[in-house]
Amino acid sequence: MAAGRRAARQGARRVSPERISDAVERLRHIVASVLELDLAEVGAEASFHRDLKMDSLEKVEFAARVEWAFGVALSDEEASAIDSALAAAVLLDARSSLRAGAGAGVGVGAAASGPALASAPGGARSAAGPPAPPPSGPSSPTPLLPAPAQRPAASSPAGLRSEPSPAASSSPALSPRASSSPVPAQRSAEPAPAGLRLAPAPAVPPSPAPPLPGLSSPQAARPATAPAPTGSALTTGGGRTTGIDPSTAIDLVERLTGRHLAVGRGDRTAYLDPDLGAVSYRALHEAARGYAGALRAHGVAPGARALVVAEDSAATVAAVLGLWWHGCVPVPVSPMLGEAGLALVATDCAAEVIHLDTAPTDPPAGTVLLTGDAVRTGIRIGHPNAANRPDLARPSTGHLPGRTALIQYTSGSTGRPKGVRHATSAITAMLDGFGGLLALRADDTVLSTARMSFGYGFGSSVLCALDAGATTALIRGAVDPHTVRAALRRHRPTVLCSVPRLYAALLDTLRPGDDAVAALRLCLTAGENCPADLNRRIQDVFGAPVMNCLGATEVMHVVVATPPDRPMPGRAGLAVPGATATVRDEHGRHVPDGTEGRLHIAGPTVALGYLDRPDADRITFADGGAYTGDLVRREADGALTHLCRADDLLNLGGYKVPPAEVEAVLRTVAGIRDCAVVGGLDPDGLECAVAFVVPETGADEETIRRALRAAVRAGLALYKRPARVEFVSTLPATATGKVAAYRLREQAS
Numbered sequence: 001m002a003a004g005r006r007a008a009r010q011g012a013r014r015v016s017p018e019r020i021s022d023a024v025e026r027l028r029h030i031v032a033s034v035l036e037l038d039l040a041e042v043g044a045e046a047s048f049h050r051d052l053k054m055d056s057l058e059k060v061e062f063a064a065r066v067e068w069a070f071g072v073a074l075s076d077e078e079a080s081a082i083d084s085a086l087a088a089a090v091l092l093d094a095r096s097s098l099r100a101g102a103g104a105g106v107g108v109g110a111a112a113s114g115p116a117l118a119s120a121p122g123g124a125r126s127a128a129g130p131p132a133p134p135p136s137g138p139s140s141p142t143p144l145l146p147a148p149a150q151r152p153a154a155s156s157p158a159g160l161r162s163e164p165s166p167a168a169s170s171s172p173a174l175s176p177r178a179s180s181s182p183v184p185a186q187r188s189a190e191p192a193p194a195g196l197r198l199a200p201a202p203a204v205p206p207s208p209a210p211p212l213p214g215l216s217s218p219q220a221a222r223p224a225t226a227p228a229p230t231g232s233a234l235t236t237g238g239g240r241t242t243g244i245d246p247s248t249a250i251d252l253v254e255r256l257t258g259r260h261l262a263v264g265r266g267d268r269t270a271y272l273d274p275d276l277g278a279v280s281y282r283a284l285h286e287a288a289r290g291y292a293g294a295l296r297a298h299g300v301a302p303g304a305r306a307l308v309v310a311e312d313s314a315a316t317v318a319a320v321l322g323l324w325w326h327g328c329v330p331v332p333v334s335p336m337l338g339e340a341g342l343a344l345v346a347t348d349c350a351a352e353v354i355h356l357d358t359a360p361t362d363p364p365a366g367t368v369l370l371t372g373d374a375v376r377t378g379i380r381i382g383h384p385n386a387a388n389r390p391d392l393a394r395p396s397t398g399h400l401p402g403r404t405a406l407i408q409y410t411s412g413s414t415g416r417p418k419g420v421r422h423a424t425s426a427i428t429a430m431l432d433g434f435g436g437l438l439a440l441r442a443d444d445t446v447l448s449t450a451r452m453s454f455g456y457g458f459g460s461s462v463l464c465a466l467d468a469g470a471t472t473a474l475i476r477g478a479v480d481p482h483t484v485r486a487a488l489r490r491h492r493p494t495v496l497c498s499v500p501r502l503y504a505a506l507l508d509t510l511r512p513g514d515d516a517v518a519a520l521r522l523c524l525t526a527g528e529n530c531p532a533d534l535n536r537r538i539q540d541v542f543g544a545p546v547m548n549c550l551g552a553t554e555v556m557h558v559v560v561a562t563p564p565d566r567p568m569p570g571r572a573g574l575a576v577p578g579a580t581a582t583v584r585d586e587h588g589r590h591v592p593d594g595t596e597g598r599l600h601i602a603g604p605t606v607a608l609g610y611l612d613r614p615d616a617d618r619i620t621f622a623d624g625g626a627y628t629g630d631l632v633r634r635e636a637d638g639a640l641t642h643l644c645r646a647d648d649l650l651n652l653g654g655y656k657v658p659p660a661e662v663e664a665v666l667r668t669v670a671g672i673r674d675c676a677v678v679g680g681l682d683p684d685g686l687e688c689a690v691a692f693v694v695p696e697t698g699a700d701e702e703t704i705r706r707a708l709r710a711a712v713r714a715g716l717a718l719y720k721r722p723a724r725v726e727f728v729s730t731l732p733a734t735a736t737g738k739v740a741a742y743r744l745r746e747q748a749s
Contacts, residue, residue, distance in 0.1 A: 019093055020086075020089050020090065020093060023088075023089035023092055023093060024044045024085050024086055024089045026069065027066070027085040027088050027089055028042045028043075028044065028085045030062060030065050030066060030069065031048070031052070031054075031062060031085060033065075034054075034058050034061050034062050034065065035052060035054060035058060035713075036706055036709055036710075037052070037710075042085065043085075044084065044085050044086045045084050045085075045086050046084060046085070047083050047084055048062070048082070048083050048084060049083055049477055049478045053713050053714075053718065054478075055478075055480075055718045055721070056478060056479065056480030056481065056505075056718075057480075059079075059478065059480050059482065060480065060481060060482070060505075063079040063082075063482065066088060066092075070092055072092065072095055074091075075486075076481075076482045076483075076485040076486040076489070077486045077489075077490075078091055079482040080480070080482040080483040080486045246400065246401055246402055247400065248400075248401070249397055249398035249399055249400055249401075249424075250398050250399060250400075250401055250424045250425065250428055251396055251397065251398035252321075252324045252398065252399070252405065252424065252427060252428075253285075253288060253321050253324050253325050253396045253398075254396060254398070255428065255431075255467065256321065256462075256463070256466040256467055257270070257281055257284055257285040257288065257321065257466060258285060258396070260281045260469050261281060261282055261285055265281065265442075265469060266280060266281050266282030266285070267280050267281075267282060268280060268281055268442070268469065268471070269281075269471045270283075270284045270314070270317075270466065270471065270472070271284065271314040271317065271471070271472050271473075271474055272445075272471060272472070272473040272474060272491060273313055273314040273315075273474055274313070274474060274475070274476040275313065275315075275376060275476070276313075276314055276315075276376060276379060276380070279314040279379065281469070283379055284314060284317065284318055284321070285321075286382075286390060287314075287315075287318035287321075287322070287375055287378055287379050287388070288318050288321035288322040288324075288325050289322070289325065289390045289393045290318075290322070290375075290378050290384075290387070290388035290389055290390040290393070291318055291319055291321070291322025291323070291325070291326075291370070291375060291387055291388065292322045292323075292325035292326040292393040292394070292396070293388075293389030293390050293391060293392035293393035294322075294370060294385075294386060294387045294388060294389045294392070295322065295323070295326045295328065295353070295368075295370075296326065296389070296392050296393065296394065297389045297392050298353075298368045298370075299368075300326065300328065300352060300353055300368060302326055302327030302328060303327060303328065303329070304328045304329070304352040304353060305328070305329045305331055305349050305350060305351050305352060305353075305407065306319075306323050306328055306329065306330055306331060306351060306352065306353035306354065306355060307331050307333060307342070307345065307346050307349065307351040307353070307354045307355065308320060308323075308330050308331060308332045308333065308355045309333055309334075309335055309342060309354065309355065309356050309357075310335070310355060310356065310357045310372050310452075311335065311357055311451075311476050311477065312451055312452050312457070312461065312474045312475060312476060313357070313372055313376075313474060313476065314376075314379070314474070315357070315372035315373075315375035315376050315379070316332075316355075316357075316372060316452055317452075317461075317462055317466075318375050318379070319355045319370065319372070319375060319387075320332065320462065323353075324396070324398075324399070324405065325393065325396040326393075326394075327397065327398075327399065328353070329404055329405060329406065329407060330406060330407075331345070331349050331351060331406075331407040331408075331409070331419070332408065332452060332453045332458060333345055333409055333453050334451060334453035334454070335453075336717040336718065336719070337417075337717070338717065341417070344417060345409055345417055345419075346367075348417065348419060348611065348612075349407055349419050349611060351367065352367065352368060353367065353368045353369075353370065354367050354368070354369055354370075355369075355370050355371070355372070356369065356370075356371055356372070357371065357372040357373065358371055358372065358373050359371050359373070370386065370387045371386075371387060374386050374387035374388065375387045375388065398424070399424040400424065401423065401424050401425035402423050402424075402425065402608075403423065403424060404421040404422065404423065404608060405422060405423065405424040405427060406421075406422040406427065407419045407420065407421055407422070407611060408420050408422065408455055408458070408553050409553075410455075410552075410553040410554070410656065418610045418611070418613055418616060419610060419611030419612075420553045420554055420607045420609075420610060420611070421607055421608040421609055421610070421611055422556055422607050422608065423607075423608050425604060426556050426604060426605045426606070426607065426608075427463065427556070429556075429578055429603070429604035429605050430459065430463065430556045430557045430605045431463060431464065431467045432577075432578065433576050433577040433578030433579060433603075433604075433605065434459075434464075434557055434558045434559070434561065434576045434577075435463075435464050435467055435468070436577055437561060437563065437564075437576050437577060438464055438524075438547070438564075439564075440464055440465060440467075440468035440470050440495065441468060441470065442468060442469040442470060443470075443494075444465075444468065444470040444471070444493075444494045444495050444521075445470065445471045445472070445473055445491055445492065445493045445494050445495070445519075446460065446461065446464075446465045446470055446471070446472045446473070446493060446494075446495045446496075446497065447472075447473045447475070447487055447488065447491060447493035447495070447496050447497070448460040448461045448472070448496075448497040448498070449475065449479050449484055449496075449497070449498040449499065449502055450497060450498065450499065450526075450527065450654065451479075454527075454654065454655075455551065455552075455553045455556075455557060456497070456499075456526050456527055456549075456551065456557070456558075456654060457497070459556075459557040459558070460497040460524070461474070461497075463557075470495075473487060473490075473491035473493055475487050479502070480505075481502070481505045481506055481508075481509065484498075484502065484506060485506065485509065485510070485516055488516035488517060489515065489516045492518070492519040493519065493520065494519050494520060494521045494522070495520070495521065495522045495523075495524070496517075496520055496522075496523050496524065496542070496544075497524040497526070498523075498524070498525060499525065499526065499527040499528060499653050499654050500525050500527070500528055500529070500530040500531070500534055500684070500686050501528070501653050501682075501684065501686045502653075503523070503525060503530075503534065503538050503542075504534055504684040504686065507537055507538070507541055510541055510542075511541065512540060512541050512543060513543070514541075517541070517542045517543060517544075518543070520542055520543065520544040521544055522544050522545060522547060522564055523538055523539070523542050523544050523545070523546045523547065524546075524547045524549055525538070525546060525547070525548055525549065526548075526549035526550065526551060526558060526654065527651075527653055527654020527655075528651045528652075528653060528654055528686060528687060529572070529642040529651075529687075530546070530548055530570075531570060531684070531685035531686070532569040532570025533569075533685070534684055534685060534686075535548065535567075535569035535570060536569050539567070545564050545565070545567060546562075546567065546569075547561055547562055547563075547564050548561060548562040548568065548571065548572060548573050549561045549562075549573070550572040550573065550599075550628075550630070550640075550642060551628075552601075552626070552628040552629065552630075553607075554606070554607050554620055554621070554626045554628065555579070555601045555603075555605050555606055555607065555626055555628065556605035556606075556607065557605065558576060559575065559576055559579040559581065559601050559603070559605065559628075560572045560573050560574065560575055560576065560579075560581055560599075560640055561573045561574070561576055562574070562639075568639055570641070571635075571639045571640065571641055572632060572639070572640040572641060572642040573639060573640065574638060574639055574640070575601075578603050578604055578605070579601055579602070579603040579605065580601070580602040580603055580625070581599060581600070581601055581640060582599075582600045582602075583595070583596075583597040583598070583599065583600070583632055583633065583634045583640075584597050584598050584600050584623070584627075585597050585598070586598070588600075588622065588623045593634045593635065593636055594633065594634070594635070594636070595633065595634075596631055596632070596633045596643055597631070597632070597633075598627050598628075598629075598630070598631060598632075598646050599627065599628045599629075599630045599631070599632045599640070600623060600625055600626070600627055600628075601625050601626055601627075601628060602624050602625030602626075603625070606621070606625050606626045607621070607626065609621055627646075629645055629646050629647055629649070629656075630642060630643075630644075630645060630646060631643040631644050631645065631646045648741070650662075650677070650678075650679045650687060650689050651679070651687050652687065652688065652689060652719050652720065653719055655719045655720070657689065657719070657720050659676070659677040659678065659689075659741075661716075661720065662677045662689060662691070662712075662716060662720055662721075662722060663675055663676065663677050663691075665711055665712055665715040665716055666691060666693065666708060666711065666712070666722075668711055668715070669704060669707045669708050669711050670707065671695055671696050671699035671700075671703065671704045671707070672693055672694070672695060672696065672699075672704060672708075673694045673695065673696050674693075674694040674730075674731055675691060675692060675693045675694065675731075676691075676692045676731050676739050676741065676744055677689055677690065677691050677692070677722060678690055678692070678741050678744045678745045678748050679745060679748065680723075680724075680745065680748025680749050681748070681749040682723065688722075688723035688724075689720070689721070689722040689723055690722060690723065690724055690725075690726065690744075690748035691708070691722040691724070691725040691726070692725075692726050692728050692731060692744055692747075692748075693708070693725055693726070693727050693728070694727075694728055694729065694730060694731060695727060701727050704727075705725060708725060726747075726748075731744070732744065
């Protein structure tokens, strides 16, 4: 983020300060209008993603308003690269300068650069700001998150081409973060989450170490098939192993990277990283070795737990592999948890090591700290540093089959995070079961919009892709339609792993035969139920079969899926190899086909249990397996149909969100007498959060709505925010006086 700001300032110095200043002011007004903020809150260099908490829909609306106000058509690469008003101004000035000719730039602040401007919309806080596009009509209920505006046609009012111009592409502030260059410039440090008990790792004196192999070329030839997996383990639920020696360790690093090197495929590209470019399997393996040596240098004992807080990157994967190499237990978590959530998880799992992308400015004492920046430096130049000591690494010995090798966190019905303990054998069983059904190839390029901190993303971008010897293209930072379309065009993946609501957003702008999806051979959808109509639209436009997937953190990864060669629109599918899926009533008894019930999974991927949650263990891990929390129905052909969640949790893009957590934030707003949050359906049939608010007598609804938006922006992660709010005079109640949530759900849908 700091690098982007510095690049924007450098770009600004190369153009007219007056033009840039004028454009920045207009853009600040647009941002303030979209986010409903006071103008003073929108700094010229304030990061849309990190500082202003702009979400993907708001970014789409911002881009549309900029296109309308300035008379330009932004490419996906340009729109995704903009992260501040200053960066947008530099881009717009470069575009207008190209139109007018070198040295005769047209001021981007000039009214003539776009359509005639109307008066500012009433919703904007600053009357002096530029207007938004004319509203399409009254909206009821009032949205908390604006709906994405339509992008203008490729031929803009100003006659500009929609492709990025050479001048714009060459500007550091405008270039896409993912680069085909093997060794891009060093990233600048970004602020790390505060509130964690971190300590900088002790300085490690330099010592001779063999140089790390260089990064491979992205054009390196890839074999058609990967070497056969080794070290497979068969287990039953709860970590009880069968068919293997429980005293024989399983080496996950050897399976995921080492065996590719052993058969001469180390120069193949493992990751297309936004910061490092193409990272080979050999470079990744050596980075893991260096990380393991660094853990030993810092006195970390095998078995220690490490909180891995990072964006998707090759450095994050190297950290996970390095932890396994040293015999430790990685605990991947999302930066979206915020400082309070991260501190809670760090304490809950008793983390002895914390991995962050960049070092905090003033880390308190108490925990060993390693950073992605140090890992990246080690990959680039191979010199020893605090996270790269290959000379001190012992041989990777692996983990025992029934011991905890991975902890992933999920939210329970109370919203308190719960750590799920996965056995080593569960990881290999998932790769042999679901991985065999997925059948990734070594010549595949995988693109996952699900983050590595999310079980779906960790399985897709780390476990399954590495096991197959495939290449994974990474998206860093915010994931929105602009960044995904840009990644599709840049990397031309063969396998896309995403969630239904993002597929729905992409369908608004893609058409059958679009070059962005021409290389796809398979589309995976998971995280939430994919309606039949949306499923068919994905297959029609993307031109590839759709594999519906259903899983849960408690069962490692995907356990029910539709086979790629057997389309089942609207169905969850069949149990994957190695898993047994049954439908049961509230007493644990099997129910007949055609009857709804709770989904129960038995098999080797069932987790060992929660971390220090014995009461929750007894509820979830019962009857010889685990209940996923989903209500399903088994059809006559054996396929499962997903109906809804068995609890009150909202399923928002695959994230489970307790309504009470959202309601607690809404209740902090003055003028609200009562509120309730339930799940509704958006136009694509996907679940969204809908807030029903009862205002105090005489309170102004518009004032409350603005305050609500500010409260959720400050207090909730992006995926937890209500999609819309409805004002009602009273909440419906049951005979016992409780809120009749089912009636609100009917109204919300």
